[in-house]
Amino acid sequence: MTITSSDITTDVPLRISGLTKSFGGVRAVKDVSLTLRTGQVLGVIGPNGAGKTSLVNAISGREKPTSGSVVLDGRDVTGKPPYYLSKRGLTRSYQHANVFAEETVAENIARAGEFAGARTVDVDSFIRSTGLDAVWETRAGALPYGQQKILGLVMTLHTGPSVVLLDEPAAGLELSERPRIDQLVTECAEGGCAVLIVEHDMDLIRRLCPTILVMDSGAVLAEGPTDEILARTDVLEAYLGTSETSGAPSVHDKGVTHD
Amino acid sequence: MDTLVQALVNGLALGAQYALLALGFSLVFGVLGVINFAHGGFYLLGGYFTYSLMTSIGLPYVPALIVGVAGVAVVGYLMELVLIEPIVDNHEGTLIISLGFFLILSAVVTVAYGPEAVPAEFPVSHVLRFEGLYIPVARLIVIAVSAGAVVALWLLLFRSRHGVALRALSENREVATMQGLRPRVYFPLAVALSAALAGLAGGMVTPIFTLEPPVAEAALMTSFIVVVLGGLGSLAGAAAAALGVGMMEAIGGTYLDGSMTRLLLFSAVLTLLLFRPAGLAGRSLRDA
Amino acid sequence: MPELTKTRDHAAAPDAPRAERPRRRISIAEGAVVLALVLLLILPLPADNLQMISQLNQVVTVLASALSVYVMMRLKLLHFGVPAFMAVGGYSAALTAVHVTDNVVALVGVSLVVPALAAVPFGLITMRLRGTYFALVTFLIGQVVYLAIVASDGLGGTDGITGIPAPTLGGTLLGDGVATLRIGLAVSLLAVVLVVVFTMVNGRRLDALRSNEVLAGSLGLRSWPVRLAAFVLSGALAGMSGFLIVNTLTTAHPSSFSTLTGVNYVAYVVVGGAASVLGPFVGTVLLVFLVVQFASEGVYAGALLGGLLIFTSLFLQKGLTGTVHDLTAWVVRRATGRSGSARPRDDSRKDQT
Numbered sequence: 001m002t003i004t005s006s007d008i009t010t011d012v013p014l015r016i017s018g019l020t021k022s023f024g025g026v027r028a029v030k031d032v033s034l035t036l037r038t039g040q041v042l043g044v045i046g047p048n049g050a051g052k053t054s055l056v057n058a059i060s061g062r063e064k065p066t067s068g069s070v071v072l073d074g075r076d077v078t079g080k081p082p083y084y085l086s087k088r089g090l091t092r093s094y095q096h097a098n099v100f101a102e103e104t105v106a107e108n109i110a111r112a113g114e115f116a117g118a119r120t121v122d123v124d125s126f127i128r129s130t131g132l133d134a135v136w137e138t139r140a141g142a143l144p145y146g147q148q149k150i151l152g153l154v155m156t157l158h159t160g161p162s163v164v165l166l167d168e169p170a171a172g173l174e175l176s177e178r179p180r181i182d183q184l185v186t187e188c189a190e191g192g193c194a195v196l197i198v199e200h201d202m203d204l205i206r207r208l209c210p211t212i213l214v215m216d217s218g219a220v221l222a223e224g225p226t227d228e229i230l231a232r233t234d235v236l237e238a239y240l241g242t243s244e245t246s247g248a249p250s251v252h253d254k255g256v257t258h259d
Numbered sequence: 260m261d262t263l264v265q266a267l268v269n270g271l272a273l274g275a276q277y278a279l280l281a282l283g284f285s286l287v288f289g290v291l292g293v294i295n296f297a298h299g300g301f302y303l304l305g306g307y308f309t310y311s312l313m314t315s316i317g318l319p320y321v322p323a324l325i326v327g328v329a330g331v332a333v334v335g336y337l338m339e340l341v342l343i344e345p346i347v348d349n350h351e352g353t354l355i356i357s358l359g360f361f362l363i364l365s366a367v368v369t370v371a372y373g374p375e376a377v378p379a380e381f382p383v384s385h386v387l388r389f390e391g392l393y394i395p396v397a398r399l400i401v402i403a404v405s406a407g408a409v410v411a412l413w414l415l416l417f418r419s420r421h422g423v424a425l426r427a428l429s430e431n432r433e434v435a436t437m438q439g440l441r442p443r444v445y446f447p448l449a450v451a452l453s454a455a456l457a458g459l460a461g462g463m464v465t466p467i468f469t470l471e472p473p474v475a476e477a478a479l480m481t482s483f484i485v486v487v488l489g490g491l492g493s494l495a496g497a498a499a500a501a502l503g504v505g506m507m508e509a510i511g512g513t514y515l516d517g518s519m520t521r522l523l524l525f526s527a528v529l530t531l532l533l534f535r536p537a538g539l540a541g542r543s544l545r546d547a
Numbered sequence: 548m549p550e551l552t553k554t555r556d557h558a559a560a561p562d563a564p565r566a567e568r569p570r571r572r573i574s575i576a577e578g579a580v581v582l583a584l585v586l587l588l589i590l591p592l593p594a595d596n597l598q599m600i601s602q603l604n605q606v607v608t609v610l611a612s613a614l615s616v617y618v619m620m621r622l623k624l625l626h627f628g629v630p631a632f633m634a635v636g637g638y639s640a641a642l643t644a645v646h647v648t649d650n651v652v653a654l655v656g657v658s659l660v661v662p663a664l665a666a667v668p669f670g671l672i673t674m675r676l677r678g679t680y681f682a683l684v685t686f687l688i689g690q691v692v693y694l695a696i697v698a699s700d701g702l703g704g705t706d707g708i709t710g711i712p713a714p715t716l717g718g719t720l721l722g723d724g725v726a727t728l729r730i731g732l733a734v735s736l737l738a739v740v741l742v743v744v745f746t747m748v749n750g751r752r753l754d755a756l757r758s759n760e761v762l763a764g765s766l767g768l769r770s771w772p773v774r775l776a777a778f779v780l781s782g783a784l785a786g787m788s789g790f791l792i793v794n795t796l797t798t799a800h801p802s803s804f805s806t807l808t809g810v811n812y813v814a815y816v817v818v819g820g821a822a823s824v825l826g827p828f829v830g831t832v833l834l835v836f837l838v839v840q841f842a843s844e845g846v847y848a849g850a851l852l853g854g855l856l857i858f859t860s861l862f863l864q865k866g867l868t869g870t871v872h873d874l875t876a877w878v879v880r881r882a883t884g885r886s887g888s889a890r891p892r893d894d895s896r897k898d899q900t
Binding site: 060062081082083086087091092094098099100101102103110111112114115116117119155156159 | 751752754755758759761762763764765766767768769770
């Protein structure tokens, strides 16, 4: 357990070094390094298949990294399972709506609270502002897709993370619903959380992320201030050929990662 | 030394039939995600269909075997189409259905032929005798035919268009479907193929040993242990494990007690699972 | 909803103060089962109707095994290794009765504790196995234990242990048919109570893991302690059933615990339903009754069971109790004219086998 003394005392809750994930012959994540500071909101963009979701999976324990390290609050947590990371403050949300479908919204939130234990934070304001209080007794599976995703986000934040990885939070949401994410992310970051957002919605990225990281074919292509990066030709070229419309809902298939 | 050589030959023969069984079982799991409890039943039917064709219409052994195997393939095809397909994505449900089908198959066979062993006989009873070795030609034929079947399967899966389709469906069904491969066409075929392999093993081997209803459970148990050892989802692993298990049983059976060998084998595999839950060559289970 | 009035305490609506740790109350269905067993236990039974006593006994000896399967089914795991732990319990009790004591409490205790301990190493093996792979491996566990028993001379090998003395309580010998049945009822009652308490205490975790294990994990729930605890309880329940079988036959014989019998206990829960203990109860009563009807032609019993399994899996995925519950709820909704959308607290379980 290597603890870097500087990490404990300072404001770098998450440090990723040389993270690589291979599936058989395919390297989905190639030697990715990044750091997140307290309160930072970092955007991660890239074309489909760039490895963004695999990166989130490798950091959050859903997949075991092939090599490299994940250091959370100065502690090496590489390859630990998701519950371990969650208990230590690193949680993630899912690209496809992931809720307890047969239970009510209320029960979903209660579970998030119970499983997170002592870390739980109050999310009443989120529940009200996102309109979840209006469907408090509705079965989560009966909610519209966008609302299920919002519920998932609120559950993730209810666990009181210090680092949260959001995997395409806006995917499947109507354009009008997307600003709801803004409030969630902003308040979370203001409360000290470090946020990493994987997204295709460039408007959302521009609104929320002062800095972004661009991935292509599993590796980091560029990193830096958002406007600067988005003006680079190599970044634009990496995106050419993908006709991603930011309003289109994704395929509802739990558990399938297409990065 | 002679005993060892004989044990090795027996081991190869056992391993060869286990390979047919395990490959079929693994194929269905790989392509459909279904654990087929009726697999032992296909083995059983292979034996009984062959026997039946020989005794009722007097077909010689080889044609009877071929037609019998085709018959088992049809049974497998229909089972998938009618019973499995409606809930193919429900893994627990399809397991239970295949179990129910196995119970029905066993009952039908017992009612039709009785619970005692039937006098099925392998047509070749020559024995090769040289240098103190006693090798029944039947075993050599089983090895040869099984090896041929495995090679044919390999060619199908790795050198033919349909094989590529089956493997694509096995690796990533969503992507494969998006590329135009239709599961509804391939799933029944995969089960039919797996049934044919089990039926072939059954049709070949039961006349050498014994043909009676309890044989199905033994075949099923063998499929399980081989596939778990080799790794669920890995065909190469299944084949290698099959040979290994066959060898171990033959050698163990020669020098030790038969059920003791099984006990040791099963215990060893379960202990292995403690350290390698995915078996020797299986896919990682974290996101299964 | 008429049958299940499980009130689930949940996080309070945003305006109310934060909810405290939720407790579940026992549902009507589960209460009914407990009540039925208590009544049968204390009411006088017609001692001269040997056939009825025997048939009731047949149901009661295997009820705990069905509950053993049920506990794992709450995690959507199919446990085919129940005969193994029945054997451990049965043989432990047999050895105790022959060599140590015939006190019934001690025998029940042994049949509970020894399999629970034995379940720990096997539980560790199966903990990391998902879904149907778990089912396959439990089948192998059943086989290993069976082979081990047959191979050991100390356990009588293929002959088993015969001539087991009848249990006693205080000075009373509990050897006749009625006494055997009452022991069975008492043990089954204990089994039901254990299961109800376990599922009440762990209900939320069990449900979360069954419904969406990935999500539960990323919210911080560790799956392995729950699974291991369930597996150990499952072993204890199976062991108690093993004792009852051995006690009824006065013999501990391997054939009572053959691997394929594991299919029966799974069938009781699949057909009955796995939403509450009422499911395995109904499944056991119904299927044992049916098998008894076919006692002379055992082979048809197999076909019937197979057919029932297929039918239930295709059309009654929640088992009999689940289907009846849903039908009743539907009828009530139609009768009271409530709309079907936004159903409040739907506690039916959609993803049972």
